[in-house]
Amino acid sequence: MVTIRDVAREAGVSVATVSRALNNSPNVDPGYAERARAAAARLGYRPNHVARNLRRQSTEMIALIISDVSNPFFTAIARGVEDVAQREGYSVLLCNSDENSAKESTYLGVAEQQRVAGVILSPHQAGSDIARLRSAGIPVVIVDRPLSDDVDTVLSESREGARLGTRHLIDAGWGRPACVTGPVSATTATLRLLGYRDAVQEAGLPEISAQSIFQQSGGSAATRDLLSRPDPPDALLIANAQMALGALDEIRRRGIEVGRDIGLVTFDDAPWAPLITPPMTVIAQPAYDIGSHAAELLLDRVRSPDAQAPQRLVLPTSLIVRGSSRRS
Amino acid sequence: MVTIRDVAREAGVSVATVSRALNNSPNVDPGYAERARAAAARLGYRPNHVARNLRRQSTEMIALIISDVSNPFFTAIARGVEDVAQREGYSVLLCNSDENSAKESTYLGVAEQQRVAGVILSPHQAGSDIARLRSAGIPVVIVDRPLSDDVDTVLSESREGARLGTRHLIDAGWGRPACVTGPVSATTATLRLLGYRDAVQEAGLPEISAQSIFQQSGGSAATRDLLSRPDPPDALLIANAQMALGALDEIRRRGIEVGRDIGLVTFDDAPWAPLITPPMTVIAQPAYDIGSHAAELLLDRVRSPDAQAPQRLVLPTSLIVRGSSRRS
DNA sequence: GTGAAAGCGCTAACAA
């Protein structure tokens, strides 16, 4: 491997000068700088960032830890994060905790031990422990699911979105809407259930709900449970896109028809949502914006680490009405 | 920040002993080891991996650089990679190059400068430059799209899969199947076109095709192009799931009905594929296995870096017949 | 403006 010493020797200057030249330090003779750069190019020199990071006690990487890469909501967040990070000269390490606390804490540890500049975390569950990171002086921004009050957080309006979606179902003429949501450990699951409850109580309708994991299989299971009850619901408010896929599967399996026998609204405007039959009515979350805002907030903290009051951004959701909620 | 020196002082032993204890070195007195561990725990010591990596000249991270996180094919690969990496004590840095050569080479540079143990790359285009990485002694495994012959590669049978899918369309009674595929820069796009060509030539049918980017918008554009021709096709072989979504969109927009007016087969068994109407016939690629095999191969190379002959694994694809290819 | 040298935190020779 070619090191900075090799470059210095080749250029006939000191290592300090090479370092300064390559880092565009202001006080370096243009002639020397050029010689250093030329020598570096000739030798194919690549600065060793491990060494640089050790010396500088900082890195230009941010870790994004999400619970499930295959959830389009999170991939959209990732896009938002990446775009601003890239623009600011940072790289993003995407860590997939796969709805698994052990994996999550492994990655939290990796982030700390690699001394990343900052972490954006979508906590698997409310108990996720970011205390270590924070005491190590690494800024953290939480997305999607609130963790506690004293940390920067970017969310969307889960409860209000759920209320609106349920209300829409009721207005469309469905008399027994139910809620299919995620595990109690996920705050978003609970908030969506609460929003649903707000709407049914307002309308004087019975509350029907089932909880399971935030995945396709969970959606199937919860829907199966609901539709097997003596008094089954006639509409479903579903808490995320993966669960919606599972619900659709179970509905198809039973030969029930969406729009005639059952009404559907789901969180997240997945790419496939407008393309199924009938097209899916959704409560869209501004996932990209959640990511970009989180990254901006994080980089602010990275650059001015003076303890400021934690910020909490709550972005609005929007109801996109398509066919699946229509009663025909 | 608490360092190994602090721990040594606290435990009343030398830094070397602490290091040995914490790394489970065999030759260390159990009593001392225990004292070191206790002191570390008491102080909340976290080894600085940046320093460790610099000293050891190695890391326990592998970089996975994929062209698009929102493509379910790649997220499945990521799962495969992560599972074996985790099992072997490595962490995975997922880098999303976003079908963008500049981003890809940024991440290639980051991987090199961070001295990752190895890289798994799904090259954006055939020209991706991994020479630097290789000359830096970092093993590379290529997935999905072949790059050159002298590097480890894990692929699936694109051409044969495309041939089978097209053949199936013809057998189902569609007389003018066309191919919707990705850009010429992507080898998989070309291979799938070739497989399609094999099948139509065999059957004495005309060759109809359109190329665009491997994304939803590309699928729409290519389909629009095809269906606007004077002699439009009556069936489509589509080269990936995102393009299929775009094709579906365009088809819906035109009021054409799948199964009656047009037959469809697409690469990749996306989660939504069985759930649309009619369910999508697909050529499934063993994405998870591609990922796990690639990771295994990579870790072999990491552990025994003696130059061995490059391996090339080609995994089979399988046709899953559902409704979209049926002529009713 | 430039270079010598210290030192980031750790591991691994080497000596005891």
Place this chain on the structure above:
DNA sequence: TTGTTAGCGCTTTCAC
């Protein structure tokens, strides 16, 4: 078995 120490490659004082 344990401790002392050199040194991984870099940046950044500090003295010139």
